[in-house]
Structure formats: C-alpha cells, structure tokens
Amino acid sequence: MSAALRLPHRWSRRTRRLAVLALAVITLVSALTQLPAWSLADLRAFDYLSTVDDPRPPAGGPVVVAIDEPSLAEINAQWPWPRELHGRLVESLRKAGATAIGLDIIFAEPSNPASDAAFAATLGPDVVLAGDESVIVTPQAEQLLRTTPLPAFTEAGAVTGIAAITLGGDGVFRDLPRYEDGFALALARIAGTPAVSPEGKLLQSYGPARSYPTVSYYQALDPDNMLPKDTFRGRVVVVGLSLQNAPVINSGGADAFATPYTVHTGRLVAGAEI
Structure with a gap:
C-alpha cells in the first residue's frame, strides 16, 4: 500500500522535471530564432526541402x-x-x-x-x-x-x-x-x-x-x-x-x-x- 501511495509522487516529480526541461528548450529555441543566423538557416532549409522534386512547368506554358x-x-x-x-x-x-x-x-x-x-x-x-x-x-x-x-x-x-x-x-x-x-x-x-x-x-x-x-x-x-x-x-x-x-x-x-x-x-x- 505504501509503495502504491509513493508511485504517484514519483511520477509527479518526473513530470515536473520534464515540464521544466521542455520550458527550457522552448525558451532556448525561441531565443535562437531571433538570431539572424537562424533565419538564414531556416531559408536554406526551405531551399533544400522545396527542391527535393524537380517539377517542370506544364505543356503549353510560356x-x-x-x-x-x-x-x-x-x-x-x-x-x-x-x-x-x-x-x-x-x-x-x-x-x-x-x-x-x-x-x-x-x-x-x-x-x-x-x-x-x-x-x-x-x-x-x-x-x-x-x-x-x-x-x-x-x-x-x-x-x-x-x-x-x-x-x-x-x-x-x-x-x-x-x-x-x-x-x-x-x-x-x-x-x-x-x-x-x-x-x-x-x-x-x-x-x-x-x-x-x-x-x-x-x-x-x-x-x-x-x-x-x-x-x-x-x-x-x-x-x-x-x-x-x-x-x-x-x-x-x-x-x-x-x-x-x-x-x-x-x-x-x-x-x-x-x-x-x-x-x-x-x-x-x-x-x-x-
């Protein structure tokens, strides 16, 4: 019975730690996104991801x-x-x-x-x-x-x-x-x-x-x-x-x-x- 009572307490403490860690990661990422280097990296990621395919214009175009x-x-x-x-x-x-x-x-x-x-x-x-x-x-x-x-x-x-x-x-x-x-x-x-x-x-x-x-x-x-x-x-x-x-x-x-x-x-x- 005592073990069963302690289990929610242990999970609660682990949950709090995960919440603090997640908050720290979000804060860090938010700070990084304000840097010019992040914006450039984001644009370069768009370049690579948007050119995975090699689409060609449809027939009859200019x-x-x-x-x-x-x-x-x-x-x-x-x-x-x-x-x-x-x-x-x-x-x-x-x-x-x-x-x-x-x-x-x-x-x-x-x-x-x-x-x-x-x-x-x-x-x-x-x-x-x-x-x-x-x-x-x-x-x-x-x-x-x-x-x-x-x-x-x-x-x-x-x-x-x-x-x-x-x-x-x-x-x-x-x-x-x-x-x-x-x-x-x-x-x-x-x-x-x-x-x-x-x-x-x-x-x-x-x-x-x-x-x-x-x-x-x-x-x-x-x-x-x-x-x-x-x-x-x-x-x-x-x-x-x-x-x-x-x-x-x-x-x-x-x-x-x-x-x-x-x-x-x-x-x-x-x-x-x-």
Missing part, C-alpha cells in the same frame, strides 16, 4: 526568347540594340501566332527618334513592356521611384508591367512579387488566363534555370527557317536577357538571380524566366 551569347554573336551589334530590331521581333512573334508578348526590357529613355518611331509602330495591346519600382532610402526620407516606358510606347497601345523583384536577406529570390500591374499578371490577363496577385507571404522555388522552353533571340527573328513549326503559336512569349556566362552586359546587370535551385545547380535563373 516560351522564353533569350538575349543570349549566340544572339549577341549573330546580331553583332552593340548593346542596347536598336529599337527597330525589337520591333522586328514583335512583328515576327505576332505573325508566328504568339498570344501575348512581354519584353522584359525597360525603355524609359529616348533613343534615336526614327528607331523609337519604328518600334512604337509595331506595339499594341498584346505587348507588355517592363517597368521597375524601387525605394531610395536617405536619412531624411524614403522615396518610391517608378520607372516606366516612354509615353509614346504606351500611347501606341503597349501595356506596362512592373518587373521588380525583392531578394531575401541572403541574396536569394524566393518571394513572389506583388503588383496589381505586375509583368506576369499583365501577360496572363492579355492571354486570357485568370490571375490575381496573392496576399500574404508566399515563398516560391523558382527554377531550375531554363525550365521553360527557351530559344535564342536571333532564331525568333526568323522562326520559319530557324525553329520548329508553331513554336510560338498560342503561346505567351517573354523576351529578356538570359546569359549563361557573362556576368554583366555593358554597364547593366545580367538580370539573373540565385533561387532555391541554385544550391543544387550553381546556376542563376534569368529574370525573364522568373
């Missing part, structure tokens, strides 16, 4: 037209290329059956007037031109700056799509951009695909690089002779930099970013593909 090394060699012109060349590309893609054409290039400043006029003449409501949004921080204030295409281009019918992105604290891109006039949303709407900007924080695994069908810019200028039949028919087409080797193009950035897949491949993903 096609990327890459301003790549072969195109730089074939076109053999100094960057930025004359805008009438982009106009030729727009006409070629439209003739080839593209439903929506996105140029992930910012045309915010005038160039040669004749070249600008020739480019504007090819634009229409099926074309999205990239814009940018950034915050300039000074000791006095924070200023939101939007960079958009020349008015002559939007007056010709082109749509502006904000293509700005935000990198994580470790320089990796995981956070889906949220703009009601975002570049991808604009393209989806033109193509007739229902799309809304998501609410709340939503991490994504972008990549691997060149998951989407990718062709070179110079090939897209002459798809009848350079590409399989109907490469662009019924497709959304995104045009932008996709350099595999060069880190920069003239003084501008290469428009390529580390994503969760970079930990496996060591390769960056082009902004046009993102």
Whole structure:
C-alpha cells in the first residue's frame, strides 16, 4: 500500500522535471530564432526541402526568347540594340501566332527618334513592356521611384508591367512579387488566363534555370527557317536577357538571380524566366 501511495509522487516529480526541461528548450529555441543566423538557416532549409522534386512547368506554358551569347554573336551589334530590331521581333512573334508578348526590357529613355518611331509602330495591346519600382532610402526620407516606358510606347497601345523583384536577406529570390500591374499578371490577363496577385507571404522555388522552353533571340527573328513549326503559336512569349556566362552586359546587370535551385545547380535563373 505504501509503495502504491509513493508511485504517484514519483511520477509527479518526473513530470515536473520534464515540464521544466521542455520550458527550457522552448525558451532556448525561441531565443535562437531571433538570431539572424537562424533565419538564414531556416531559408536554406526551405531551399533544400522545396527542391527535393524537380517539377517542370506544364505543356503549353510560356516560351522564353533569350538575349543570349549566340544572339549577341549573330546580331553583332552593340548593346542596347536598336529599337527597330525589337520591333522586328514583335512583328515576327505576332505573325508566328504568339498570344501575348512581354519584353522584359525597360525603355524609359529616348533613343534615336526614327528607331523609337519604328518600334512604337509595331506595339499594341498584346505587348507588355517592363517597368521597375524601387525605394531610395536617405536619412531624411524614403522615396518610391517608378520607372516606366516612354509615353509614346504606351500611347501606341503597349501595356506596362512592373518587373521588380525583392531578394531575401541572403541574396536569394524566393518571394513572389506583388503588383496589381505586375509583368506576369499583365501577360496572363492579355492571354486570357485568370490571375490575381496573392496576399500574404508566399515563398516560391523558382527554377531550375531554363525550365521553360527557351530559344535564342536571333532564331525568333526568323522562326520559319530557324525553329520548329508553331513554336510560338498560342503561346505567351517573354523576351529578356538570359546569359549563361557573362556576368554583366555593358554597364547593366545580367538580370539573373540565385533561387532555391541554385544550391543544387550553381546556376542563376534569368529574370525573364522568373
């Protein structure tokens, strides 16, 4: 009987010890989660866990037209290329059956007037031109700056799509951009695909690089002779930099970013593909 009476007392003391230990562990973990190193470790864990599989986009998705090394060699012109060349590309893609054409290039400043006029003449409501949004921080204030295409281009019918992105604290891109006039949303709407900007924080695994069908810019200028039949028919087409080797193009950035897949491949993903 005495042993039976002592048993609950022993279990009660053990339970108290476990409770104290659990409280200590919770307190320690809570303190660790406030450290920057924990946040980075948490993000890296997301990178590995979210890339266990190697998912590929469904058939019929966008096609990327890459301003790549072969195109730089074939076109053999100094960057930025004359805008009438982009106009030729727009006409070629439209003739080839593209439903929506996105140029992930910012045309915010005038160039040669004749070249600008020739480019504007090819634009229409099926074309999205990239814009940018950034915050300039000074000791006095924070200023939101939007960079958009020349008015002559939007007056010709082109749509502006904000293509700005935000990198994580470790320089990796995981956070889906949220703009009601975002570049991808604009393209989806033109193509007739229902799309809304998501609410709340939503991490994504972008990549691997060149998951989407990718062709070179110079090939897209002459798809009848350079590409399989109907490469662009019924497709959304995104045009932008996709350099595999060069880190920069003239003084501008290469428009390529580390994503969760970079930990496996060591390769960056082009902004046009993102």
